[in-house]
Every structure is written in C-alpha cells, then in structure tokens.
Amino acid sequence: MSAFRSDITNGVAVITFDLPGSPVNTISTSVATEFGAVLDEAERNPSVRAMVLISGKRDSFVAGADIEQFGRLTSQAEAEAMSRQAQAMMDRVEGLLKPIVAAIHGACLGGGYELALACDWRVATDHDKTQIGLPEIQLGIIPGAGGTQRLPRLIGVRAALDLILAGKSERASKALRLGMVDELVPPSTLRATAIHAAQRLADRGASERRPGGGIAGALLDRTPIGRRIVYSRARQTVLKKTGGHYPAPLAALEVVQAGLEHGMPSGMREEHRRFGELAVGDVSRKLVQIFFATTALKKDDGVEGAAPADLPPVRRLGVIGAGFMGAAIAGTAALNARVEVRLKDAELERVGRGIKSAIRVLDDRFKRRRLSKPEHARLSQLVSGGTDWSGFRRADLIIEAVFEDLDVKRAVLAEVEQETSGHTVFASNTSTIPIADIAGESSRPEQVIGMHFFSPVEKMPLLEVIPHAGTSDESVVRAVRFGRRMGKTVIVVRDSPGFWVNRILLPYMNEAGVLLAEGVPVDLIDGVITRYGFPVGPVTLLDEVGLDVASKAGAVMHQHFGARLEPAPVLQRMLDDGRQGRKNRRGFYRYENGDKKGVDETVYKALGVQPLDDAAPTMVEQRLIYAMLNEAAMAAGEGVVRSARDGDIGAVFGIGFPPFRGGPLRQIDDLGPARVVEVLHGLEIAHGERFKPAAHLVEMAERGESFY
Ligand code: 3HC
Numbered sequence: 001m002s003a004f005r006s007d008i009t010n011g012v013a014v015i016t017f018d019l020p021g022s023p024v025n026t027i028s029t030s031v032a033t034e035f036g037a038v039l040d041e042a043e044r045n046p047s048v049r050a051m052v053l054i055s056g057k058r059d060s061f062v063a064g065a066d067i068e069q070f071g072r073l074t075s076q077a078e079a080e081a082m083s084r085q086a087q088a089m090m091d092r093v094e095g096l097l098k099p100i101v102a103a104i105h106g107a108c109l110g111g112g113y114e115l116a117l118a119c120d121w122r123v124a125t126d127h128d129k130t131q132i133g134l135p136e137i138q139l140g141i142i143p144g145a146g147g148t149q150r151l152p153r154l155i156g157v158r159a160a161l162d163l164i165l166a167g168k169s170e171r172a173s174k175a176l177r178l179g180m181v182d183e184l185v186p187p188s189t190l191r192a193t194a195i196h197a198a199q200r201l202a203d204r205g206a207s208e209r210r211p212g213g214g215i216a217g218a219l220l221d222r223t224p225i226g227r228r229i230v231y232s233r234a235r236q237t238v239l240k241k242t243g244g245h246y247p248a249p250l251a252a253l254e255v256v257q258a259g260l261e262h263g264m265p266s267g268m269r270e271e272h273r274r275f276g277e278l279a280v281g282d283v284s285r286k287l288v289q290i291f292f293a294t295t296a297l298k299k300d301d302g303v304e305g306a307a308p309a310d311l312p313p314v315r316r317l318g319v320i321g322a323g324f325m326g327a328a329i330a331g332t333a334a335l336n337a338r339v340e341v342r343l344k345d346a347e348l349e350r351v352g353r354g355i356k357s358a359i360r361v362l363d364d365r366f367k368r369r370r371l372s373k374p375e376h377a378r379l380s381q382l383v384s385g386g387t388d389w390s391g392f393r394r395a396d397l398i399i400e401a402v403f404e405d406l407d408v409k410r411a412v413l414a415e416v417e418q419e420t421s422g423h424t425v426f427a428s429n430t431s432t433i434p435i436a437d438i439a440g441e442s443s444r445p446e447q448v449i450g451m452h453f454f455s456p457v458e459k460m461p462l463l464e465v466i467p468h469a470g471t472s473d474e475s476v477v478r479a480v481r482f483g484r485r486m487g488k489t490v491i492v493v494r495d496s497p498g499f500w501v502n503r504i505l506l507p508y509m510n511e512a513g514v515l516l517a518e519g520v521p522v523d524l525i526d527g528v529i530t531r532y533g534f535p536v537g538p539v540t541l542l543d544e545v546g547l548d549v550a551s552k553a554g555a556v557m558h559q560h561f562g563a564r565l566e567p568a569p570v571l572q573r574m575l576d577d578g579r580q581g582r583k584n585r586r587g588f589y590r591y592e593n594g595d596k597k598g599v600d601e602t603v604y605k606a607l608g609v610q611p612l613d614d615a616a617p618t619m620v621e622q623r624l625i626y627a628m629l630n631e632a633a634m635a636a637g638e639g640v641v642r643s644a645r646d647g648d649i650g651a652v653f654g655i656g657f658p659p660f661r662g663g664p665l666r667q668i669d670d671l672g673p674a675r676v677v678e679v680l681h682g683l684e685i686a687h688g689e690r691f692k693p694a695a696h697l698v699e700m701a702e703r704g705e706s707f708y
Helices: 029-044 067-071 076-094 111-118 135-139 147-155 157-166 172-178 187-204 214-221 224-242 247-262 264-279 282-298 324-337 348-367 373-380 406-419 435-441 473-485 501-517 522-532 538-545 547-565 570-576 603-607 617-637 644-655 664-671 673-687 695-703
Strands: 004-009 012-017 050-055 060-062 100-104 107-109 121-125 131-133 169-171 183-185 316-320 340-344 383-386 397-400 425-428 448-453 462-467 489-492 589-592 595-599
Touching: 004 029, 012 029, 012 187, 029 076, 050 060, 050 187, 060 100, 060 111, 067 282, 076 111, 076 264, 100 111, 100 187, 107 111, 111 131, 111 147, 121 172, 121 187, 131 172, 135 157, 135 247, 135 282, 147 157, 147 247, 147 264, 157 214, 157 224, 157 247, 169 172, 172 183, 183 187, 214 224, 224 247, 247 264, 247 282, 264 282, 282 489, 282 644, 316 324, 324 340, 324 348, 324 373, 324 383, 324 448, 324 473, 340 348, 348 373, 348 383, 397 406, 397 473, 406 425, 406 435, 425 473, 435 448, 448 473, 462 473, 462 644, 473 489, 489 644, 501 522, 501 538, 501 547, 501 570, 501 617, 501 644, 522 538, 522 595, 522 617, 538 547, 538 589, 547 570, 570 603, 617 644, 617 664, 617 673, 617 695, 644 664, 664 673, 673 695
Parallel strands: 012 050, 050 100, 060 107, 100 121, 107 131, 121 183, 316 340, 316 397, 340 383, 397 425, 425 448, 462 489
Antiparallel strands: 004 012, 131 169, 448 462, 589 595
C-alpha cells in the first residue's frame, strides 16, 4: 500500500501523506523513495503548477524520522547514510521547479519539520494539537535532515539555537511569532488556504523574506562577530546544563556554526557526520529506550489483560484537603484533564486559599502564553470548593491529600463512603502509609487505591498508582487513565512501604546522612551526585523536602525494613537545632530572599562534626549510588514494579536518575550484576551490613541474568 496519494485541484497537486498501518506519519527509507517518485510525477505533469503537502492523519502532520529504525543501526556509516538520504530527500523538495506548500496540523516534529522547512511556504493550524519543532536533542541526536542549516537561515541563529539545543517544540502561535511558519488558520480552512498559497506562489513567485529581530538581530544574527558572541554564550549554557554528559547539544551547535560560517554544503556534511556518530552512541540508545518506554506506558492501563470495557472517563474530581498538595492536584487536574474539580477542607479560609493556589497553576500557564485568556477563564471556573460534601456526590474519583496519619485518612474514607455514590473511586495521595491499611475498614475496598503524586505536582512528570490486594481492575484503570489525562507518566506499583520511588530513594538519602555524620562536606556529597548526572544532590534534596518530612519518612521505612535502614542521627541533630530546610530558611544551605546560597558553614557544629578535607569523591559516589542500585534490585526482585521498564521510568521521572544512564536497573545491566555484587561485598566489608547485596542480585549474577 502506498503512503501517498495525489489529487489535482485547480492546477495544484495536493499530496496527502498517510502511512498505512501507522498511527503517525514517519519518514523511513521506503517513504523517502516513494515520496521522490510522487514529486517526479507532479513535476512532470503539465497540468500541475504547484503542490501542497498535507497529512492524512487526524492529529499529526509528520512525527519525524522513524525512530524504530535507529534501534536497527549497526554502524556509524549506516547512520550517516541514513542522514544523507534524509538530507537528499529535503534537497529534492527544496530544488523542485514548482512551488510546494506544507499544510501543517498536529505534530510537526524532527524530520517532519525539516520537511516543512524545505518547502516554500508553511501554513499551520492554530490548534492545541499543533506543535512544531526539532526535538532530536531529546533523543541524543541532532537534526539530520538539514534542520541545523535551514532553521537558522529562516529565523536567525539565536532563535534557532534556542530551539535546537533544547529540543523544544512550540505551539502554533509562538511558531508564527518566531517565523517558523508563515500563516496560521483554523483546521477547517487549512487545505484551502494552502492551495491558495500554492497558487499565489505559482503566479507571483516567493516574496523576499525580511529578516526579523530588529537591531539585535542585525548585529548578533547577521554579522560574524555578533554570531561569535552567540556561539560562545550558547556553548557556556550547554556545558552548564549538560555537565558534559550529553554530546548532542554541543555537536548541534558546532554543526550550525559550520554551516553559517563556511556555507551550507559544509554544514550539511558536518550534519550527517555528527548525526552518524551520535545515533549509534550509548547516550542516544538510552534516550531512545526511554522514549519507547514512555510511549508504551501511554497505552498501558496497569492491569493484566484487557481493561474493563465501556469504562466512562472521570468527569468530576473531588479533592479532600486544600493544602499545598491538594490545591496543586486540583489545579493540575483542571489544567490538563479539564474536569470539574471540587475542593473540600474543614475551614472555609483554607478552601479559599486552596482554590487560589489551584488557580495559580493556571495563571502560570497563562503568563507563559501556554493558555489563552478565554481558556484561562473557562478552566478557572472548573475549580470550586466548600467545607461540606456538596459537589462530591457526583464525583467519579476522589483524591484525598489530608494529613499523613492513618486514623485521619481512615476517618476521611469512612465519611466519603457514606456521602458518595457506589461508583466513586477513592484515592489516597499518601507517600508512606500502606493502602491496604487505609482500606482496612472500608465498605468498598475494591474502590480504594493509592495515587502518589510528587511535588510540585504541576511540574513533576511521574505518578505512582498503588492498588492494594483487593483493589478492582476497574479502579486501577480509572486511576491510571485519569493520571494520564493529568499529563503524568503513570507506573503501577505494589502496595509496599515507600512504594517504588521512595523505597529506592531512602537508602541513598540515608547514606548521605551517614556520610554527613562522618564529616564528609555537604558540597562534596552534592557535587559528586550532580556530576554523576542527577539534577540535585541528596543534601539539597533533604533541604527541599524538609528535614521533618524526611525524618518521618525515614522512621516509617526503618520500622518496616529494620536495621538496614536505620536513620543516620544527623536529621535529628538538624531538627534539634531548629533546621527544617528551605521551608524555614535554615538547613544545610543558606537561603536569602528565597534563593539558595552556599553551604551554611555553621551546620557542621549542629551536626557535631569537623568537615573532612580528605574525603575521596569516588568512594562517596560509590556508596550513594550503590545504596540505590542495591535497593532497586531488591525491590524489583520483590515485584514492587511490574517490569524493569517501569522501574527505570519511575527513577528517571520521579527522582531525576540521569536519563543518559537509562535508570538504575539498566545501569545494573550495563555494569553487570556480578560486578555490582562484587562492589557491594566490598562496601559491606568496609561499611557494614546495609550494603549486603540483595538476594535477587546475587541470584541474577549466579545465573548470568539481566533485567532486560
Ligand atoms: N518514529 C517511530 N514511531 C513514532 C514516532 C517516530 N518519530 N513518533 C511517534 N511514533 C509512534 C509511537 O511509538 C506510537 O506507536 P505505537 O502506537 O505503536 O506504540 C505511536 O506513534 C503514537 O505515538 P504516541 O503514543 O506518542 O502518540 P501521542 O499522540 O501521544 O504523541 C507525538 C504523538 C507527539 C508525535 C509523539 O509520539 C512524539 O513526540 N514522537 C516523537 C517525535 C520525535 O521525537 N521526532 C523526531 C524523530 S528523530 C528525527 O526526526 C531525525 C531527523 O532529524 C533525521
């Protein structure tokens, strides 16, 4: 079956790209060949004066090169050839003797946008689904079909680098403002407008584009000296952001530079050379695996076998507890799931504050122009609240975010069961209390579940959904699907202490505490971990989470897991000294006007230690990381996560485990379970039984198994 069909309207060949059997259009070798033949034919046909390229898919234009192909690449030369072929396809489009217009609705990403860039004119729909950009960096590669060359020439080097180096995609309105597309229309007129534009181009040819950017544009984008400043600044930003772990952004910068300073052919050569190098590199392999894991999770409802049929979506959400978490859950639900949300708390004043802070989530989007004024007004009206149960009876899902105390949560659940109808699912946003305990006295235990959100809810991409043994499949599917509508990547985890994310985090945080108690300096601990690739180190995290909260969570874990997770005494010493972390501006670090400053040197006195000046960074890193790897292996062996994929996604999205390492389980596979066991044995001898290798890991090593 063919991926393209062509029909001629008033002298314009409208070429519809509709890849058979695929949810989105992607570009592969066979597509490129077929497209070439379609173009040849349109060019030869005397009744065709111009062309329009449009998608036959409902909500996407072209999603880029076929990422599946990357996994099959076996050599750099092969990857390079792939990029060369994609470049040739775009060159062919650019070199057409007849004008061609891209009609864009939905995702226009990577190779898809590079295709649009090679066209003479770009019309896009002003629709939520339309997103345009070059996300290749997020896959550890660079645009490999001429994007590094055409985009800076179209919109200026500063704007192009801003997009390419971050792998950003933009909504249609911003894309128009930047000059990435030329016209914006509603979906209903896309085709007609594109045909009209094609006819206009055939009649009058293309008009000169005026370069934008004002004086800054003239000085910085269009002079060699100005550009040198731009490259140098971009380089600094990249180095700071990637810590040298991700090679693609620097490569992209160098390729853009090569093209602008030495001409397009030179830029194209560099582009396919660097693309080839990166596409078979380890970082790209890991990031591509994460892409496919995330995509697979979008379709995974979290139950064995098929999800129960005809499950109506959640239309109304109730949130109990209008504090920090509850309000953020309410705001994020209104923003992304666009459902009515009713907030409840004991006092009217708290409800009022909760609604305000829920709406702040929407305000923030509005300020960043991700939400229009009418949308903002409409979504704000979805959030309401009160002190009684009105509005809760019709709720399909109720999330409680009250005080972290079993009796309080049980009492809330009992009341909910009295006040609501039989179909309502009750989800607890607990981070430490077993869901089975909360459901212990429930009259509808099959409708009780855990939904563990991470703070700040509106930003953190992960959600853990936790069924207890008696939760029904329907409730699981409800919670998972709703979490997804809230914009989260959802993993379903077993009801055991700490669930997955806090379980693997805690031994690592604890080890940081032990290191602090030994006198290892705060900045050394955080430094080795950020160099390893985490966004923040464990001591900073303690300050952020709050020492009181961390200490409570630590106690719960200690109770369940015993001596292995005995809390280091430092947290208590900090609390005794009145230090709760950022929240009271007294922690391991100094805080001034809301900003984190350097280490608070007085903290060592509070800890009762002399900071060491000879602590070995490699040993510090090993102790912290192996504490996490060991716990991850142990929990995975117990079946806390359903698959290694879920475990790694949870670690990457929940705690910022370095994506280029793929996740803790992938990391164990890379190191080899036998090697990990060996290192843990060494640590056990040197530092105690808490490093005893997990039985599961030892078995894996003996059997020569791996997680993947
Ligand atoms: N290659 C292969 N498969 C792709 C794909 C791609 N570029 N983009 C999407 N898909 C597949 C997904 O794997 C999924 O497949 P499945 O149904 O068999 O599991 C299906 O399309 C639907 O995708 P989603 O579930 O993600 O659907 P959404 O509607 O949520 O999102 C999307 C659609 C925004 C297009 C999202 O899939 C996406 O971001 N895709 C990746 C875009 C991208 O990174 N493009 C750059 C590719 S690299 C490149 O172009 C190199 C070039 O410079 C040479």
